[in-house]
Amino acid sequence: MSEKVLMKGNEALAEAAIQAGCKHFFGYPITPQTEVAAYMAKQMPKRDGTFLQAESEVAAINMVYGAAGAGARVMTSSSSPGISLKQEGISYIAGADLPCVIVNIVRGGPGLGGIQPAQSDYFQATKGGGHGDYHLVVFAPSSVQELVNLTKEAFDVADIYRMPVMIMGDGMLGQMMEPVEFGAYTPREIPEKTWATTGTEMKRKHNVVNSLYITASDLEELILERQKRYDVIEEKEARFEAYKTEDAEIIVTAYGITARIAQTAVNKAREQGIKVGMIRPITLWPFPKKAFAELDTNKVKNVLCVEMSMGQMVEDVRLSLDCKIPVDFFGRTGGVVPTPDEVLTKIKALYEGR
Numbered sequence: 001m002s003e004k005v006l007m008k009g010n011e012a013l014a015e016a017a018i019q020a021g022c023k024h025f026f027g028y029p030i031t032p033q034t035e036v037a038a039y040m041a042k043q044m045p046k047r048d049g050t051f052l053q054a055e056s057e058v059a060a061i062n063m064v065y066g067a068a069g070a071g072a073r074v075m076t077s078s079s080s081p082g083i084s085l086k087q088e089g090i091s092y093i094a095g096a097d098l099p100c101v102i103v104n105i106v107r108g109g110p111g112l113g114g115i116q117p118a119q120s121d122y123f124q125a126t127k128g129g130g131h132g133d134y135h136l137v138v139f140a141p142s143s144v145q146e147l148v149n150l151t152k153e154a155f156d157v158a159d160i161y162r163m164p165v166m167i168m169g170d171g172m173l174g175q176m177m178e179p180v181e182f183g184a185y186t187p188r189e190i191p192e193k194t195w196a197t198t199g200t201e202m203k204r205k206h207n208v209v210n211s212l213y214i215t216a217s218d219l220e221e222l223i224l225e226r227q228k229r230y231d232v233i234e235e236k237e238a239r240f241e242a243y244k245t246e247d248a249e250i251i252v253t254a255y256g257i258t259a260r261i262a263q264t265a266v267n268k269a270r271e272q273g274i275k276v277g278m279i280r281p282i283t284l285w286p287f288p289k290k291a292f293a294e295l296d297t298n299k300v301k302n303v304l305c306v307e308m309s310m311g312q313m314v315e316d317v318r319l320s321l322d323c324k325i326p327v328d329f330f331g332r333t334g335g336v337v338p339t340p341d342e343v344l345t346k347i348k349a350l351y352e353g354r
Helices: 009-019 034-047 057-069 080-085 087-095 122-126 144-161 171-175 216-236 256-271 289-293 313-321 340-352
Strands: 005-008 024-027 050-053 074-078 100-106 137-139 164-170 177-180 240-243 250-253 276-281 283-285 302-307 327-331
Touching: 005 009, 009 034, 009 100, 009 144, 009 164, 009 171, 009 177, 024 034, 024 057, 034 050, 034 171, 057 074, 057 080, 057 087, 057 100, 074 080, 080 087, 080 100, 087 164, 100 144, 100 171, 122 164, 122 283, 137 144, 144 164, 144 177, 144 216, 164 171, 164 256, 171 256, 250 256, 250 340, 256 276, 256 302, 256 340, 276 289, 289 313, 302 313, 302 340, 313 327, 327 340
Parallel strands: 024 050, 024 074, 074 100, 100 164, 137 164, 250 276, 250 302, 302 327
Antiparallel strands: 005 177, 137 283, 240 276
């Protein structure tokens, strides 16, 4: 086992990407993720990679498109307003079935908003963001160690399914420091990239990277084929963590850094005799629907969704439950981080209001 080192979340993410074989990074600075680019700027030239600060977020994502088309492992990172600028390029990359990793260290919005942590980009990440019928796999780490592990896995998942994968953290996770171990991830088996535009050497037909299909039936056929891939991802890649759910009468659900706050509230509630547990989605898309759909409606009386937003994931929770269990919401927004005591107060109100 490799020894642990103390690292800031943004820098640990960048190191994990390099160790995962990322050879190209294209980005543009924006708080609170600038340390990702700064780390890449120092390390990539020393480690057989390319760092390039583009003239804009739009330029950066199109550089990602080019490198991904050649089959290279490539990453970009930004924060909320910058990710918005990248949306057209992300749609093009998805439409060309190209693998890449996109990092969003979320800050408050809309507009320029603020530089404090938020989770208000959930809809953008999980419901498309750009135009057309497409998805991103979206990982939501809750610790710096998980940030490392899921960044490495993101490159594998992107290559396996030929699609963009997003790591969605927040300003707190990006800026906090925790001990991390880099040797904990076992790489997955990656198919050969026979589709990449790497030159034919006159031995095969040319590969073409494209997202333009003039004939409607051709585009529909391609989208339907892509949907079959999405169906496989929903079946195989959805993941979550269950905490003290065995006898729970109230289920709290939260993701990312908010889940750590919620877990503290769950522990405090347990100390007061309230039977409460937690479901933490680790993939936001595919959303772990089964974790909620399979809750015992005879035992679980309430579900509480906690977010750093006005309520976005709560819609997927309600859809997964199909209205079988009441779903309440507690959130702070604009960069305000909820406290364990605030969540505990909400849990107690649900418990006492029966």
